[in-house]
Amino acid sequence: MARGPARGWRKFLLTLLGLAASVFFVQLSIRDLDWERTRSGLANADLTPWLGWAIACYLTGHVLRGVRTRVLVSRHAQLSTWDATNVVVLGYAVNNLLPARPGEFARAGMLTRLSGLSWAQSLTVTLLERLLDGIVMVLFLIVAVTALQQTEGSATSDLLSAEWARPAILLATALFSAGLIGLLALVVFPGLVIQLVSRAISWFIPRSYAAVVGMLTSISSGVAALRRPRQALDVVALTVLVWTMEAGLYCFLLPAFGLEANWWHGLLAMSLTNLGLLLPSSPGFIGAFHYFCMQSLVFLGVRDSVALGYATLVHLAFYFPITLWGVAILIRYGLDVLSTRRLEQRAQALPSDQGLAQRLEILGSPMVRSDPDPKASKFLHCLAEAVVPIRLLPEDQQVEVVASTARFVGGQIACLSFRQRCLVKLALTGFRVSCWLRTLRPFTSLERTQRERLVTRWAEGSFPQARQLMRLVRSTAFLAFFEHPACSAALPGNPESQR
Amino acid sequence: MLCRSAWESGVTKVTSPRPIQAVVIGSGAGGAVTALELARAGVETLILEEGTRVELPDGFDKGSPEAMKLLYRRRGMTPILGRVPIGYVEGASFGGSTEINSGFWHRTPPEVLLRWHAQYGLSDADVGELAPHFDWAESTLGVSRSNEPLPENSRLLAKGVESMGWSSMEVPRVGPAEPTEQIPAPRTLRKAMSRSVLPAAERAGAKVLTRCRAKMLIRERRRITGVLAEIRNTDGTRQLVRVPADHVFVCAGATETPALLRRSGIRHRVGDTFRCHPMLKVTARFPGIVDSTESALPLLQIKEFWPEITMGGAFFTLGHLALMLADNWGENEVRMQEHRHLAAYYVAVRGTGEGTIRSSLAGEDTTAIRYQLSEQDVRNLSQGLARLAMVLLAAGAEEVYPAIRGLPVIRREVEAARWLDHLLPRRALSLTTVHAFSACPMGERRDRCAADSFGNVHHYENLHIHDVSGLPDSPGVNPQGTVMAFARRNTLHFLAKQP
Numbered sequence: 001m002a003r004g005p006a007r008g009w010r011k012f013l014l015t016l017l018g019l020a021a022s023v024f025f026v027q028l029s030i031r032d033l034d035w036e037r038t039r040s041g042l043a044n045a046d047l048t049p050w051l052g053w054a055i056a057c058y059l060t061g062h063v064l065r066g067v068r069t070r071v072l073v074s075r076h077a078q079l080s081t082w083d084a085t086n087v088v089v090l091g092y093a094v095n096n097l098l099p100a101r102p103g104e105f106a107r108a109g110m111l112t113r114l115s116g117l118s119w120a121q122s123l124t125v126t127l128l129e130r131l132l133d134g135i136v137m138v139l140f141l142i143v144a145v146t147a148l149q150q151t152e153g154s155a156t157s158d159l160l161s162a163e164w165a166r167p168a169i170l171l172a173t174a175l176f177s178a179g180l181i182g183l184l185a186l187v188v189f190p191g192l193v194i195q196l197v198s199r200a201i202s203w204f205i206p207r208s209y210a211a212v213v214g215m216l217t218s219i220s221s222g223v224a225a226l227r228r229p230r231q232a233l234d235v236v237a238l239t240v241l242v243w244t245m246e247a248g249l250y251c252f253l254l255p256a257f258g259l260e261a262n263w264w265h266g267l268l269a270m271s272l273t274n275l276g277l278l279l280p281s282s283p284g285f286i287g288a289f290h291y292f293c294m295q296s297l298v299f300l301g302v303r304d305s306v307a308l309g310y311a312t313l314v315h316l317a318f319y320f321p322i323t324l325w326g327v328a329i330l331i332r333y334g335l336d337v338l339s340t341r342r343l344e345q346r347a348q349a350l351p352s353d354q355g356l357a358q359r360l361e362i363l364g365s366p367m368v369r370s371d372p373d374p375k376a377s378k379f380l381h382c383l384a385e386a387v388v389p390i391r392l393l394p395e396d397q398q399v400e401v402v403a404s405t406a407r408f409v410g411g412q413i414a415c416l417s418f419r420q421r422c423l424v425k426l427a428l429t430g431f432r433v434s435c436w437l438r439t440l441r442p443f444t445s446l447e448r449t450q451r452e453r454l455v456t457r458w459a460e461g462s463f464p465q466a467r468q469l470m471r472l473v474r475s476t477a478f479l480a481f482f483e484h485p486a487c488s489a490a491l492p493g494n495p496e497s498q499r
Numbered sequence: 500m501l502c503r504s505a506w507e508s509g510v511t512k513v514t515s516p517r518p519i520q521a522v523v524i525g526s527g528a529g530g531a532v533t534a535l536e537l538a539r540a541g542v543e544t545l546i547l548e549e550g551t552r553v554e555l556p557d558g559f560d561k562g563s564p565e566a567m568k569l570l571y572r573r574r575g576m577t578p579i580l581g582r583v584p585i586g587y588v589e590g591a592s593f594g595g596s597t598e599i600n601s602g603f604w605h606r607t608p609p610e611v612l613l614r615w616h617a618q619y620g621l622s623d624a625d626v627g628e629l630a631p632h633f634d635w636a637e638s639t640l641g642v643s644r645s646n647e648p649l650p651e652n653s654r655l656l657a658k659g660v661e662s663m664g665w666s667s668m669e670v671p672r673v674g675p676a677e678p679t680e681q682i683p684a685p686r687t688l689r690k691a692m693s694r695s696v697l698p699a700a701e702r703a704g705a706k707v708l709t710r711c712r713a714k715m716l717i718r719e720r721r722r723i724t725g726v727l728a729e730i731r732n733t734d735g736t737r738q739l740v741r742v743p744a745d746h747v748f749v750c751a752g753a754t755e756t757p758a759l760l761r762r763s764g765i766r767h768r769v770g771d772t773f774r775c776h777p778m779l780k781v782t783a784r785f786p787g788i789v790d791s792t793e794s795a796l797p798l799l800q801i802k803e804f805w806p807e808i809t810m811g812g813a814f815f816t817l818g819h820l821a822l823m824l825a826d827n828w829g830e831n832e833v834r835m836q837e838h839r840h841l842a843a844y845y846v847a848v849r850g851t852g853e854g855t856i857r858s859s860l861a862g863e864d865t866t867a868i869r870y871q872l873s874e875q876d877v878r879n880l881s882q883g884l885a886r887l888a889m890v891l892l893a894a895g896a897e898e899v900y901p902a903i904r905g906l907p908v909i910r911r912e913v914e915a916a917r918w919l920d921h922l923l924p925r926r927a928l929s930l931t932t933v934h935a936f937s938a939c940p941m942g943e944r945r946d947r948c949a950a951d952s953f954g955n956v957h958h959y960e961n962l963h964i965h966d967v968s969g970l971p972d973s974p975g976v977n978p979q980g981t982v983m984a985f986a987r988r989n990t991l992h993f994l995a996k997q998p
């Protein structure tokens with residue numbers, strides 16, 4: 001009973017803490033700032049082509065994250081890259097929109113729904129991804145600092161001498177190293193880990209024994225992909241690629257502010273910012289993102305007003321595309337629920353006995369034939385005439401058979417799904433226009449032999465789309481034409497025609 | 500041919516809002532058997548069928564334009580899209596696809612059952628366990644081999660098979676319909692569901708609501724509480740009704756079952772594993788008169804390369820002949836004059852490509868079907884064509900015309916043998932299929948299957964799939980027998996589990 005409100009309070013406190021941190025970082029970022037310079041720096045930023053490249057890099061990174069998720073779950077479920085990417089994007093978007101980082105849970109929830117994995121397994125996969133991300137980010141930071149120390153010693157010594165930097169980097173390294181060791185133990189010695197933990201549980205909290213062992217087994221199978229060297233290698237390589245792409249986002253936006261597109265600078269900004277985001281902050285990481293991103297450039301000697309402009313632009317590129325994509329996913333998945341509800345509201349109950357009796361009276365009696373096809377347009381009529389070999393028929397029957405063929409073709413096209421129907425109609429319009437361009441007369445006013453030539457040109461030409469259109473028209477027209485009793489009777493050698 | 504519509508079986512005992520004990524969606528091979536067994540066991544059963552009840556006259560041509568209007572979904576305009584589009588049709592009247600199929604009958608091959616067990620964890624479904632259900636279906640439908648001598652087109656194929664030293668079999672078929680007052684001695688009408696299992700189900704107490712399309716399943720957590728359905732009145736108006744249900748059996752066929760489930764937000768392994776038997780047709784010209792129009796359905800199948808590749812005689816009418824010749828119409832048009840010398844055959848392969856079924860999100864509730872031919876499919880089709888052409892030449896054919904754009908006529912064995920080593924050009928293929936399945940596979944492997952070994956949808960205790968979409972993958976043979984046997988087995992299992 002007390003659980004619900006307690007959890008609610010915790011969430012509330014976390015949100016409050018996040019907001020406070022955001023305010024704090026915003027305040028840190030903007031104190032002593034030359035606002036005018038920041039504003040003009042942003043306004044004069046050279047967005048093309050840099051912004052496009054930056055966003056493309058960032059989105060590619062997410063697709064690669066999707067591929068990684070797919071590989072991680074591949075032993076238990078077959079997930080398409082598209083679905084897996086949506087899972088990842090949803091997590092990021094939820095973190096952008098809601099306080100207290102619930103994105104990881106949303107991601108695990110959607111993964112459970114799409115893959116059929118258990119909740120614990122999905123959460124393990126999600127946390128595993130985050131752990132790998134953290135490890136690679138720390139490695140990238142170390143690499144960037146080392147590389148920069150060789151080239152621009154002063155900047156990095158500034159960074160390392162900052163009062164918060166050293167402990168923060170050490171803490172992150174310690175945390176992720178511990179995670180890495182735990183992970184390796186679970187990957188390499190799953191049986192041993194489960195045995196040890198279960199023994200400890202049976203001593204300390206025997207009541208939860210079954211639940212914990214169950215969860216641990218799920219967690220152990222969540223990391224199963226890493227037990228195959230090839231897959232493990234794929235996962236590691238993909239993680240490195242993912243963060244390389246993310247570094248691309250930071251790197252490509254440097255020239256937008258007249259800065260050199262230095263790969264190490266991009267890498268430093270990316271890793272420092274992302275480590276900073278591990279701290280609680282408001283939805284969308286406002287404040288924390290700007291502060292850490294800005295600081296990474298300030299250490300490199302960039303003026304703080306330019307650095308803030310840069311951080312703001314990177315944040316926009318980081319925030320909007322993924323949030324919009326995530327909202328689209330939410331709408332798509334939410335739509336199911338909405339449309340069910342909408343239909344449910346519109347639906348009436350199944351008629352009662354009395355209602356059924358009335359229905360029986362009204363609907364049970366009439367015997368109906370298949371509906372006749374509506375009259376075909378003049379164009380369809382001319383098209384059908386050009387497609388089928390009407391010479392086979394005696395002249396007095398030609399008009400009637402062609403008319404029924406055209407009606408059938410029209411009826412069949414009308415039965416295509418909405419999308420296919422639109423495509424066919426578009427293609428038919430294209431055909432008419434091309435005939436008009438070729439002959440300078442509308443198709444319907446051409447001689448039959450001329451129409452036949454145009455149809456053959458499309459049906460046997462080199463454009464696959466044109467051929468497919470004519471194949472559809474031809475096959476439906478042939479079926480109606482040759483199945484017509486007049487036609488089968490007229491075919492030479494037909495037993496019917498000889499009888 | 501006449502159709503009767505809507506509430507037909509008298510007033511049901513159902514009064515809203517009390518749930519109906521069992522709602523069966525679809526009245527095809529799976530739905531009919533399910534409804535019969537449920538009703539026989541005294542379960543209150545309501546069948547929702549989208550199509551109408553059509554009373555066909557004897558001798559009715561089920562491939563004719565009129566049949567397409569009355570009996571086919573979207574009048575046969577349901578293509579499977581992909582890099583090579585495949586013409587696909589399915590039935591949508593009372594009795595489903597059994598109303599338009601040829602009634603060729605096979606039991607599930609033992610190796611297919613073994614594969615399903617190994618790959619999908621399908622349990623309790625070996626040859627012995629399925630035998631009583633096949634026995635029942637075969638006696639109910641009067642399945643037998645024809646006592647009459649083989650028609651000329653089959654005899655010629657048999658001659659070719661013999662000279663190649665291959666194995667073949669005359670395929671058993673569903674027996675002729677029971678005589679009625681209107682049709683005392685049926686010639687072509689067979690025991691489709693509407694003339695066999697469905698009347699028995701109605702006699703046992705099942706109610707039928709035709710012209711009623713299930714639009715969505717109503718979910719509440721892990722339970723389905725009912726079906727939202729749309730009734731088409733004969734005056735063209737539509738009415739949305741809510742049908743509360745204790746148990747829902749979805750038997751809407753290969754494409755509509757996955758589409759309905761996905762529309763309802765049930766997506767775990769639903770619609771991602773669609774399979775079919777792609778089929779390539781060829782026409783052969785013999786020196787003597789064959790008169791294939793007199794025996795539209797040749798009965799022989801070549802089993803030598805089965806189940807990967809099956810060959811046999813194809814449905815033959817003048818309209819269908821024109822369709823087969825349409826890809827190279829310029830050269831083939833004259834062949835129509837020689838139709839008495841022509842016979843049609845097919846190569847079908849056990850599709851190993853990947854397909855999906857999706858319901859369109861926007862507006863119209865249509866189903867998008869996609870299938871990508873695998874390399875193996877194309878190889879099997881190429882080798883199948885080579886072998887079929889060889890056997891037809893050995894049977895005395897002078898010329899063989901494959902339904903492949905731009906492929907020359909095959910006149911000699913060496914021309915045919917070429918395709919044993921070469922791949923047919925994908926883009927030029929003109930493929931069709933009538934066998935589709937596996938979009939909601941059954942089995943214990945949750946990572947691969949939508950439902951358990953008895954068709955109970957994973958995560959939903961009262962939702963069942965009893966139709967062709969539940970087959971784990973391509974059975975390699977005509978599927979109606981398998982569908983009926985599994986539907987009966989699953990229903991009896993369900994009934995046995997009820998308190």
Ligand SMILES: Cc1cc2nc3c(=O)[nH]c(=O)nc-3n(C[C@H](O)[C@H](O)[C@H](O)COP(=O)(O)OP(=O)(O)OC[C@H]3O[C@@H](n4cnc5c(N)ncnc54)[C@H](O)[C@@H]3O)c2cc1C
Pocket residue numbers: 524525526527528529530547548549550588589590591592593594595596597599600601602603604605711712713714750751752753755756759933934935965966967968976977978979980982
């Ligand atoms: C032309 C053709 C020839 C064939 N020849 C053979 C053969 O010779 N031998 C063989 O074994 N197999 C053959 N088959 C395949 C065989 O008929 C099917 O595999 C089998 O009928 C599938 O049974 P089912 O119950 O899964 O689906 P179906 O028989 O297709 O029945 C599905 C039913 O559900 C209804 N439905 C769909 N959606 C809804 C909805 N939303 N609400 C309400 N009702 C709905 C449909 O109208 C239909 O009546 C052939 C198929 C075709 C199309």
